[in-house]
Amino acid sequence: MRHRVVGRRLSRTASHRTAMLRNLAQSLIEHGQVKTTLPKARELVRFVEPLITLAKKNTLASRRLVIARLRDRLMADAKDTDMLLDDSVVQKLFKTVAPVYANRNGGYTRIIKTAKWRIGDNGDIVVVQLVDIAPISIRGKSAPAAAASAT
Numbered sequence: 001m002r003h004r005v006v007g008r009r010l011s012r013t014a015s016h017r018t019a020m021l022r023n024l025a026q027s028l029i030e031h032g033q034v035k036t037t038l039p040k041a042r043e044l045v046r047f048v049e050p051l052i053t054l055a056k057k058n059t060l061a062s063r064r065l066v067i068a069r070l071r072d073r074l075m076a077d078a079k080d081t082d083m084l085l086d087d088s089v090v091q092k093l094f095k096t097v098a099p100v101y102a103n104r105n106g107g108y109t110r111i112i113k114t115a116k117w118r119i120g121d122n123g124d125i126v127v128v129q130l131v132d133i134a135p136i137s138i139r140g141k142s143a144p145a146a147a148a149s150a151t
Contacts, residue, residue, distance in 0.1 A: 007043065025044060029097060030092065036125070038123070067090055072090050112128075
């Protein structure tokens with residue numbers, strides 16, 4: 001019986017699973033979207049959405065809780081691989097991501113299933129996005145280009 005057992009094990013130890021979820025969450029906050037498998041994506045949504053809700057409060061206590069759950073990491077500059085940006089993932093979460101969702105009561109992420117699968121084990125590949133932040137690609141076009149061509 002699985003009474004009161006919540007979450008997926010994902011064939012990992014507890015420490016590996018939390019490290020993987022932290023890493024995926026940091027990448028999602030930093031880049032706006034992440035490609036992963038469907039079970040990992042569902043666990044990632046359960047991990048990230050409470051963090052964004054905490055970040056919306058913008059208090060010292062909520063900042064400390066987010067740092068404790070996420071473990072702060074400096075973001076790398078995409079153009080220069082040797083340079084690190086001054087902001088960390090937690091700072092970006094509180095400065096840019098949380099104000100976007102100030103009037104939203106949940107549902108900060110979306111899972112988009114792709115038509116691709118992993119070759120080794122046939123795992124479904126999905127894209128996890130932050131709803132109002134990441135651009136949505138429609139048939140190879142970015143969202144602004146698709147909206148411009150539709151009008």
